Amino acid sequence: MPETPTSPSPKLIPVIICGGAGTRLWPVSREAFPKPLMRLADGESLLQKTFLRACRLTSVNEVLIVTNRETYFLAKDDCRETDVDDIRLGFVLEPFARNTAAAIAAAALTVRERHGDNALMLVMPADHLITDLVPFDLAVHRAAEATQTGRIITFGIQPTRPETGFGYIEISAAVASAPLHEVCRFVEKPSVDVAEMYAHDGLHLWNSGMFCMRASTALTELAELAPLVANPVAQSFAEATRSEANDGYSVELDAVAFQRAENASIDYAVLERSSNLSVVPCEMGWSDVGSWQAISALTRPDTDGNRVQGTVSLHDVENCFIRGETRMIGALGVHDLIIVDTPDALLVAGSDRAEDVKKIVAQLELDGHQSCKLHRTVHRPWGTYTVLEEGDCFKIKRIVVKPSASLSLQMHHHRSEHWIVVSGCANVTCGETVSQLRANESSFISAGQKHRLTNPGVVDLVLIEVQCGEYLGEDDIVRFQDIYGRVPVQASNKEVA
Known part of the structure; x- marks a missing residue:
């Protein structure tokens, strides 16, 4: 008797949600350099650890990352530093944060467009830590199997202590009785007494923020339970700018439509309201690394x-x-x-x-202090700049431009700039003139003059920039051309350099 052919397993796409300011980890985590990018003692970032964890899963050859447009190049560089070169890397780029429901809606639309309704999404926060990878792999396998019934599978962590800083998932039967449980309800962060009870009753699990489901399931649940998220994100996705490369792709969401999406977490928008939910209990050395x-x-x-x-x-x-x-x-x-x-x-x-x-970060934001947003060394797609000294009407920076990288063709209204090359080679566009500078050579750019800096070499270009003017804010820039896609629709708009 001939064997009955079996349908191939649906494709599994790890989706890494790389957002959030991580304000409890200030002053290392900041708005322009958020928690997933901060390095731990071993030199790896939380994003790198999450990316590597996703890459080692069986049959995974593509990872999708949802992140802010401003941190796109940082996140991409972080993943490529891992030397994993056989994984296709996709990005959904949000123009601004709209919480996890909108991020997951955009990811589901991307996965469905590229791989069909039945493709599975394994959603993982970029800023959590898992140290026991074998139990993690097993939990993902169980969750992927359970999604074949069209359910959403969450991952619940068995409590090791009373914890008031986490949300909980309540189940109907003791954890040891089955590898998969129906979810009774989600519980907000409890008081100390309640957390003590949850830690020992066998009916409550920490909410890990991870879950697995079909792309079609995610979109159906969002459409039914959170149309104020689903509809604007769908329009933003339809009008998105798409690009393809040999090693990956990006989907840049339309800002006008995306702005109309409700700001809601996926827990509030879907998971707490859905009747289509199960949980896999896990013990895998999980931490949200939240403080x-x-x-x-x-x-x-x-x-x-x-x-x-x-x-x-x-x-x-x-x-x-x-x-x-x-x-x-x-x-x-x-x-x-x-x-x-x-x-x-x-x-x-x-x-x-x-x-x-x-609370310190909140006060800094009220005061308009830059330390809640930027480090002294600021990362850009082309490299970094470090503010060495600043005072009334002057600022001194150390600028590092990566090989073959280029700053935008730009102009400043209120400041002039003097560039002195320390090492490497610089091509300097100033008005209609292009000149090449080497170590110990310099160039002066007056206020109002179009200019561009490019590194044509194979080593880093290092230079000192001296700014002079009555206003030296980072928003005094008008871009005309940019190889990183940062030129606004109206070239007269101002942006951060």
Whole structure:
């Protein structure tokens, strides 16, 4: 008797949601350099770890990342640094944040367009950590099988302690009784007493923020339960700008339509309202790495309970987490502190106040202070710039331009610039003139003059820029041409450099 042919398994596309400011991890995490991009003690970023975790799954040859247009090149470079070259990398680019429901709607539309209704989406936050990969692989396999019935499968983490900082998933039967459970309800972050009960009753799991489902299931649920998200995102996707390359693709959503989408989390918009939901209980070394206390737990303590990253000199110091980047940190006679130092901002907090760091960021935003958005070293698609010194009517930067990279053809209204090449080779466009500069040579660009800087070489171009003018804000720029697609529809619009 001939064998009955079996239909091929649906394609699994890991979808990494790479957004959020991570305000509890200030001053390392900032709006222009968010939490998924911050490096842990081992040198890898959270995004890199999530990307590598997705790439090792069986039969995966494509990963889709949803991120902000402004962090696109940072995220892309981060993934390519891993040297994984056999994975096609796709991006959905949001013009601005509209929370996870809109991000997942756009991802589902992309997956369906490229792979059909039955393709599976494994949705993962970019800023979570999983240390036990074999149980993770098994949980993904179970979830993928369960989605064949058209259900949404969430991943619930078995609690290891009472935790008031996480949401919970309530199930109807004890965890040990089955590998898959029906979801009774989602529970918001509980009080200490309730969290103590949840940790031991066997009926509550931490909500990991991960889930698996068909693209068609995601779109059907969103259309029924969250039309104020689904409809504008569908229009934004229909009017999106698409590009293809040998190693990947991008879908840049239309800003006008996307702005109309309701700002809602996927939990609120769909999961808490759906009757089509199951959960896979997991034990896989999961952490949302949501605070400096969580980051601290990743570092081995010394004999005094201190956890240190960087160069320090300590005397009579106990139970402190200290992280530095470039400067020596000295501490004397202090206990139970969090100390995080960056070149332009320092955090000192009680260990029991780690969750409240976001209050500092909120105040900085109210004050209009740049340290809530930018680091002293700012990443751009073409390289980086570092502010070395600034004062009234002047600013000095160190600029690094990657090989074959180019700044936009641009103009400033209020400042002039003097460029001095330190190393490498620079092609400088100034008005109608193009000149080439080498080390120790310089060029002057007056206010109002169109100009462009390009690195034609195979090594980094390093130069010092001296700005002079009455206004030196980063928004004093008009772009005319840009190889990274950053020229606005109206060339007279101003953008950050």
